[in-house]
Amino acid sequence: MHDIHVIDPVTRIEGHAKITLHLDDGGSIADARFHVTEFRGFEEFCRGRPLDEMPALTARTCGICPVSHLLAGAKATDALCAVRIPPPAVLQRRLANLGQIVQSHVLSFFHLSAPDLLLGMESDPAVRNVFGLMAAEPEIVRRGIRLRQFGQEVIASVAFDKIHGGGIVTGGVAEPFTTAKRDAVVGWLDEVHASALATWDLLWSVTDQFADEIAIFGDFDSLYLSHCLPDGTWEHIDGNLRITGADGQIVVDQFDPADYLELLGESGKTDSYLKAPYYKPYVDGDDPRPGMYRVGPLARINNAERFGTPEADARLALLRERFGRTATSAFLYHHARVLEVIASIERIAALMDDPELLTWPVRADAGVNALRGVGASEAPRGTLFHDYSVDRQGLITGVNLVIATGQNDLAINRTITDIARAYVHGPDDLTDGALNRIEAGVRAYDPCLSCSTHAVGQMPMVVELVAPDGEVIAHRRRD
Amino acid sequence: MSRRASRPSLPVTIDGEEYLAYEGETILDLARRVGVRIPTLCQLDGLSVFGGCRLCVVQTEGDHRLKPACATEVTGDLEVTTSTHEIREHRRRIVELLFAEGNHICAFCVSTGHCELQDLATEHNVDHIHYDYEYPRNTVDASHPKYLLDRDRCVLCTRCVRVCDEFEGAHVWDIAQRGSESRIVAGLDIPWGESESCTWCGKCVLVCPTGALSFKGRSTGEMVHDPEVIAFLSRARREGEWVGRKEQV
Numbered sequence: 110m111h112d113i114h115v116i117d118p119v120t121r122i123e124g125h126a127k128i129t130l131h132l133d134d135g136g137s138i139a140d141a142r143f144h145v146t147e148f149r150g151f152e153e154f155c156r157g158r159p160l161d162e163m164p165a166l167t168a169r170t171c172g173i174c175p176v177s178h179l180l181a182g183a184k185a186t187d188a189l190c191a192v193r194i195p196p197p198a199v200l201q202r203r204l205a206n207l208g209q210i211v212q213s214h215v216l217s218f219f220h221l222s223a224p225d226l227l228l229g230m231e232s233d234p235a236v237r238n239v240f241g242l243m244a245a246e247p248e249i250v251r252r253g254i255r256l257r258q259f260g261q262e263v264i265a266s267v268a269f270d271k272i273h274g275g276g277i278v279t280g281g282v283a284e285p286f287t288t289a290k291r292d293a294v295v296g297w298l299d300e301v302h303a304s305a306l307a308t309w310d311l312l313w314s315v316t317d318q319f320a321d322e323i324a325i326f327g328d329f330d331s332l333y334l335s336h337c338l339p340d341g342t343w344e345h346i347d348g349n350l351r352i353t354g355a356d357g358q359i360v361v362d363q364f365d366p367a368d369y370l371e372l373l374g375e376s377g378k379t380d381s382y383l384k385a386p387y388y389k390p391y392v393d394g395d396d397p398r399p400g401m402y403r404v405g406p407l408a409r410i411n412n413a414e415r416f417g418t419p420e421a422d423a424r425l426a427l428l429r430e431r432f433g434r435t436a437t438s439a440f441l442y443h444h445a446r447v448l449e450v451i452a453s454i455e456r457i458a459a460l461m462d463d464p465e466l467l468t469w470p471v472r473a474d475a476g477v478n479a480l481r482g483v484g485a486s487e488a489p490r491g492t493l494f495h496d497y498s499v500d501r502q503g504l505i506t507g508v509n510l511v512i513a514t515g516q517n518d519l520a521i522n523r524t525i526t527d528i529a530r531a532y533v534h535g536p537d538d539l540t541d542g543a544l545n546r547i548e549a550g551v552r553a554y555d556p557c558l559s560c561s562t563h564a565v566g567q568m569p570m571v572v573e574l575v576a577p578d579g580e581v582i583a584h585r586r587r588d
Numbered sequence: 589m590s591r592r593a594s595r596p597s598l599p600v601t602i603d604g605e606e607y608l609a610y611e612g613e614t615i616l617d618l619a620r621r622v623g624v625r626i627p628t629l630c631q632l633d634g635l636s637v638f639g640g641c642r643l644c645v646v647q648t649e650g651d652h653r654l655k656p657a658c659a660t661e662v663t664g665d666l667e668v669t670t671s672t673h674e675i676r677e678h679r680r681r682i683v684e685l686l687f688a689e690g691n692h693i694c695a696f697c698v699s700t701g702h703c704e705l706q707d708l709a710t711e712h713n714v715d716h717i718h719y720d721y722e723y724p725r726n727t728v729d730a731s732h733p734k735y736l737l738d739r740d741r742c743v744l745c746t747r748c749v750r751v752c753d754e755f756e757g758a759h760v761w762d763i764a765q766r767g768s769e770s771r772i773v774a775g776l777d778i779p780w781g782e783s784e785s786c787t788w789c790g791k792c793v794l795v796c797p798t799g800a801l802s803f804k805g806r807s808t809g810e811m812v813h814d815p816e817v818i819a820f821l822s823r824a825r826r827e828g829e830w831v832g833r834k835e836q837v
Contacts, residue, residue, distance in 0.1 A: 157728055159728060159730055161698075161805055161806065162696055162807070162808070165695075165696040165807060166695075166696040168696075169695050275807060275809050275810070278807040279807065283807070476804070502730035503804070504728055
């Protein structure tokens with residue numbers, strides 16, 4: 110196998126990447142590879158910094174997921190200080206993460222993927238974007254913008270700012286919640302809940318049009334990893350982890366995220382800055398693919414029995430009735446994302462009724478009491494681990510960041526290989542529609558490459574088709 | 589300003605306006621007294637004059653050289669210009685050089701929003717710099733139980749050196765090495781936490797203009813310095829407010 114087609118840059122994802130399609134001697138797709146071409150380096154330059162700086166420093170990884178890094182970073186530094194944060198701080202952090210899930214999922218659905226879903230995979234690339242969608246369906250886009258605004262406002266209520274706020278700190282949060290903030294959030298709830306339900310109705314109504322994509326886009330067996338409560342309720346920040354298989358059977362349950370290295374390995378790649386984590390017990394040798402697992406909204410709904418909120422659970426039942434207990438197609442990440450938006454809004458509503466949210470103290474104070482600390486949370490794209498080591502004075506000596514997008518890397522490669530095999534049979538098949546489907550396969554995972562490679566920017570796309578002798582037969586680029 | 593005649597008597601012109609200055613008054617003292625803004629960084633009321641940062645440079649009639657307003661006493665019939673294109677450009681370049689020679693990353697700094705260097709950059713429209721960043725490999729001293737020294741954020745203004753020597757009398761701080769190698773050191777270049785002369789008073793932290801000195805445990809933007817406390821202490825000491833007597837000086 111050799112040959113390479115390149116999609117470079119990949120568009121409508123967060124970050125820079127390219128895709129190469131490798132042909133065998135018969136001219137068929139032998140392999141497809143997703144290359145992340147940007148490098149961040151946080152694991153290196155954080156060394157020597159004071160531990161209290163780490164949540165805000167690592168949050169600078171990304172302007173879309175700063176809250177996720179704030180939370181995982183703060184949980185890791187909590188562990189270094191060996192503190193249990195005060196209950197109202199727990200609630201505030203949970204609130205911020207729910208706001209983060211809403212705004213990020215809404216961005217992924219409305220701004221990045223809805224042009225494919227509502228205008229069509231084969232539609233004119235010039236208008237297959239959020240602006241084209243705005244012209245065609247202004248009310249839908251308006252709904253998305255308002256939903257995202259709500260998520261951002263919720264974030265700001267805890268973190269002070271919508272992006273890169275400073276309110277989430279070692280030991281808890283910076284300030285007690287106020288009734289004014291609560292009332293402002295409550296004022297949004299009716300509108301955004303209705304919008305989220307309408308978004309589900311919209312997605313559900315077009316699902317049948319994508320039967321082929323659902324069957325082709327990453328519909329394979331894999332493990333699923335996420336936080337999950339012992340009783341099977343959906344969880345997004347606290348507690349322990351669960352891994353299930355494609356058959357729905359629990360493989361590992363309630364393992365402490367701090368022990369992640371016992372179960373998860375990380376493989377490096379020569380053609381991408383993305384690390385590819387894998388489930389260790391299933392890997393014997395250098396090939397990590399047998400240990401492939403998926404994280405993110407699809408994994409969370411597959412691991413959980415229920416959301417624990419009424420409207421989200423009613424729609425989860427619909428999805429399971431249609432696609433089975435375990436949703437295996439990567440295309441269904443879109444559905445899982447919308448379900449999580451509904452559940453998050455319902456959880457936010459419940460938090461607003463919790464009187465403890467308004468109490469204090471909100472910050473535990475301590476020095477260095479442990480030389481290693483691991484923090485984990487569910488970022489919108491999946492489980493996020495921050496693993497810090499410090500010296501006795503609290504200066505960072507080691508950092509390992511295990512990012513959701515990296516954990517989906519093996520699955521993304523498998524997904525685009527499947528799509529390429531279905532739609533590309535040689536250089537003449539490199540049509541815009543085929544390229545877009547390959548991109549859409551990546552987009553289904555909503556990768557955030559800025560986070561995962563420690564880079565900047567949007568994600569344009571290059572595809573190369575490479576012959577067995579290494580010659581690049583075709584090259585398509587889209588900025 | 590500590591020495592003052594009973595009435596100002598020296599005629600001085602600042603930016604075309606005539607004022608009367610006291611004997612021994614500096615251009616900066618006079619400018620502040622009459623409400624003319626001259627930016628400063630190393631200068632701090634209550635501390636001795638250092639004149640090292642050169643942010644406060646002004647021009648005087650008949651002399652083409654730029655002079656530090658903080659260290660130049662007024663003379664009679666002096667004509668001072670505080671703000672021309674050349675002066676503003678000079679100050680802006682100084683701010684740029686401060687950024688170039690350190691590792692000043694406001695995004696996650698403990699003092700962001702409360703930083704004199706950041707304010708100076710904003711005042712002088714520094715949205716980029718004309719010099720290559722040096723990216724020095726500095727160290728953070730976290731050895732003190734209460735405080736943190738981040739040399740990446742130090743501008744070598746020596747406020748900490750002067751306040752420790754002149755107010756606390758401990759003289760923990762000094763500048764080691766020369767030129768671009770210069771750096772703040774405790775004692776004879778020992779970890780701060782091992783300094784037996786440090787009294788933990790925290791005045792050095794309060795007067796630091798940037799995030800170089802901070803209280804441990806502070807997160808982004810949470811370090812608010814209080815340099816005015818030194819002017820208060822200076823006046824109180826000068827006027828004997830704590831010992832029940834007044835010294836007229």
